[in-house]
Amino acid sequence: xxxxxxxxxxxxxxxxxxxxxxxxxxxxxxxxxxxxxxxxxxxxxxxxxxxxxxxxxxxxxxxxxxxxxxxxxxxxxxxxxxxxxxxxxxxxxxxxxxxxxxxxxxxxxxxxxxxxxxxxxxxxxxxxxxxxxxxxxxxxxxxxxxxxxxxxxxxxxxxxxxxxxxxxx
Amino acid sequence: xxxxxxxxxxxxxxxxxxxxxxxxxxxxxxxxxxxxxxxxxxxxxxxxxxxxxxxxxxxxxxxxxxxxxxxxxxxxxxxxxxxxxxxxxxxxxxxxxxxxxxxxxxxxxxxxxxxxxxxxxxxxxxxxxxxxxxxxxxxxxxxxxxxxxxxxxxxxxxxxxxxxxxxxxxxxxxxxxxxxxxxxxxxxxxxxxxxxx
Numbered sequence: 001x002x003x004x005x006x007x008x009x010x011x012x013x014x015x016x017x018x019x020x021x022x023x024x025x026x027x028x029x030x031x032x033x034x035x036x037x038x039x040x041x042x043x044x045x046x047x048x049x050x051x052x053x054x055x056x057x058x059x060x061x062x063x064x065x066x067x068x069x070x071x072x073x074x075x076x077x078x079x080x081x082x083x084x085x086x087x088x089x090x091x092x093x094x095x096x097x098x099x100x101x102x103x104x105x106x107x108x109x110x111x112x113x114x115x116x117x118x119x120x121x122x123x124x125x126x127x128x129x130x131x132x133x134x135x136x137x138x139x140x141x142x143x144x145x146x147x148x149x150x151x152x153x154x155x156x157x158x159x160x161x162x163x164x165x166x167x168x169x
Numbered sequence: 170x171x172x173x174x175x176x177x178x179x180x181x182x183x184x185x186x187x188x189x190x191x192x193x194x195x196x197x198x199x200x201x202x203x204x205x206x207x208x209x210x211x212x213x214x215x216x217x218x219x220x221x222x223x224x225x226x227x228x229x230x231x232x233x234x235x236x237x238x239x240x241x242x243x244x245x246x247x248x249x250x251x252x253x254x255x256x257x258x259x260x261x262x263x264x265x266x267x268x269x270x271x272x273x274x275x276x277x278x279x280x281x282x283x284x285x286x287x288x289x290x291x292x293x294x295x296x297x298x299x300x301x302x303x304x305x306x307x308x309x310x311x312x313x314x315x316x317x318x319x320x321x322x323x324x325x326x327x328x329x330x331x332x333x334x335x336x337x338x339x340x341x342x343x344x345x346x347x348x349x350x351x352x353x354x355x356x357x358x359x360x361x362x363x364x365x366x
Contacts, residue, residue, distance in 0.1 A: 004331045008314055012227045019230040030225020031218040033274065038210065038217050046206045051178040053202035057194040058186030087174070094174075100209060100321065108327035114336075117322055121315040121337035122344055126308040133304045134296065136281050137288035141295040144355035148301070149308040152348035156310075159343045163336035 041093040048097035052083070056105065077161045078112040080105065085119060085157050089126040089150075096120075114168050118160035123153055209324075216320040224316065228272050236266035247349070248299055257286035261303055268311040280307055298356040305352045309345040313338075 016023045055061050069079040077085070084098035099120050106112040126149045134142050186195040227233070241253070241262050251258045260283035267276035283303060291297035296304075315337055323330040 004334065005316075005319060008316075009223055012223050012230075012232070015232060016226040016230040021226055021230045023226055026226045026229045027222035029222075030228075031222035033225065034218040034221025035214060037221070037274075038214055042210050045210060046203060047175060049206040049209070050199075050202045051175055051182070053198045053205070054182035054186075054195055055178055057191060057198040058182040059189030059191045060182045060185035062189075063185055096321070100325065103322070103325035103327075104205075108322045108325045109329070109332075113322075113325075113327075114333055117318060117333045118336045118340050121312065121318045121333060122310050122340035124308050124310045129308045130304055132277075133280060133284050133307065134300070137284045139288070139294055139296050139300065142304075143296050143301055143359075144351060145296060145301045145304050145308075148305045148348045148351035148355070151351055152305070152309050152344040155347040156340050156344040159340035160336070163339045164333075167336050168332060 041096070044091075044093040045097045045100070048094055049101060052098060052101040056101075075158055075161065076165065077157065078115050080112040081116045081119065084116055088119065088123050089153050090128070092125040092128065095125070111164065114164045115160050118164050119156060122160060123156040126150065126153055212324045213321070216324050217317065220316040220320055224270065224272060227270060228267075228275055233263065233266050233270060233272065233275065236269055237262040240266055240269075247302060251290075251299060255286070257283060257290060257299075260286055264303075265306065265311065268307065269313050271312040271314055271316055276307075298359070301356065302349070302352050305348045306345070309348050310341050311345065312341070 013023060016026070055064070064083075065079040068082050072079045072082055080102055084095055084102060087098055088095040099116050102116040103113055108114075108117065130142060130145055130149060134140075134145070182195065186192045237259075241258075244258070244262055244265060245251075245253055248258060248261065251261075260279055264276050264279035264283050267279055280303075284300065287297060287300050287303065291300070315334075318333070318337075319330040322333070
């Protein structure tokens with residue numbers, strides 16, 4: 001599995017060379033955009049990491065986990081990932097900040113860290129996408145879009161715990 | 170939304186710390202957490218910059234258009250009423266393949282164009298069957314190579330940043346299947362009702 005990232009990078013470069021793309025210039029352009037994106041979400045990350053660290057150091061996480069864990073445990077979902085799961089449909093950068101705080105507290109290779117990763121990779125900022133796409137053409141009645149999208153989010157939540165347990169023990 | 174959530178987290182934590190007697194730790198977190206956030210951002214900058222650069226090459230070399238061509242037959246089955254040569258269908262295939270490649274910045278403008286073309290075919294203030302399907306597909310995560318996610322894992326010290334790949338695929342596929350089933354069922358129910366009238 002450790003070869004996936006380098007191999008993917010090599011495929012991109014080879015295909016770029018075949019198609020005669022100015023590879024390094026394009027790389028610089030993309031990297032610049034990447035920095036810009038990160039720069040734009042930096043305040044969100046700062047604000048949310050600060051807030052979540054208050055939750056942890058003030059003892060509020062334990063209180064919340066105790067309240068939420070019976071529900072989460074019923075579906076085999078780690079309580080530490082619940083805040084991220086709740087924020088995910090609303091805010092992408094917020095969910096990224098909470099994902100990072102799960103990594104920091106439990107480690108990226110812990111069960112909670114893996115479930116949080118799988119959930120981050122298999123869900124989207126649902127409400128943002130629905131509002132943006134329909135709003136852009138003035139649609140007011142979205143019919144059953146939200147029902148389908150919320151069902152997808154819940155499915156991703158349950159499946160992230162199930163598949164992590166199945167494949168990564 | 171975040172206005173409320175953020176205030177709630179901070180205020181709730183401060184109140185909790187008074188009851189749990191951890192007010193000292195909490196006030197220390199004011200400096201520690203912000204310093205941590207900055208360290209993290211700097212670590213992230215490198216790996217995110219790297220993948221953004223690589224994915225830009227993928228985009229420029231036409232990997233996106235290649236994938237769009239591959240997925241056109243499959244997407245035609247989901248959108249049978251759209252003209253295969255039409256602008257709406259083209260924008261949809263390009264948007265979906267940009268999503269598959271994880272090119273968020275490319276996918277969004279293509280998606281907005283697809284909505285505009287779909288709206289031109291249908292009009293009104295009510296979503297058409299195709300719009301529901303298309304937006305639902307965009308609310309499920311379709312990404313084949315979650316490079317940013319792997320980068321986040323790697324910079325947090327993961328021993329195997331891509332080990333989550335198969336679970337991510339299965340979980341996304343499951344979520345997409347549920348979303349599409351509900352979307353298609355909803356469209357069919359509406360069709361049946363219309364025929365009866």
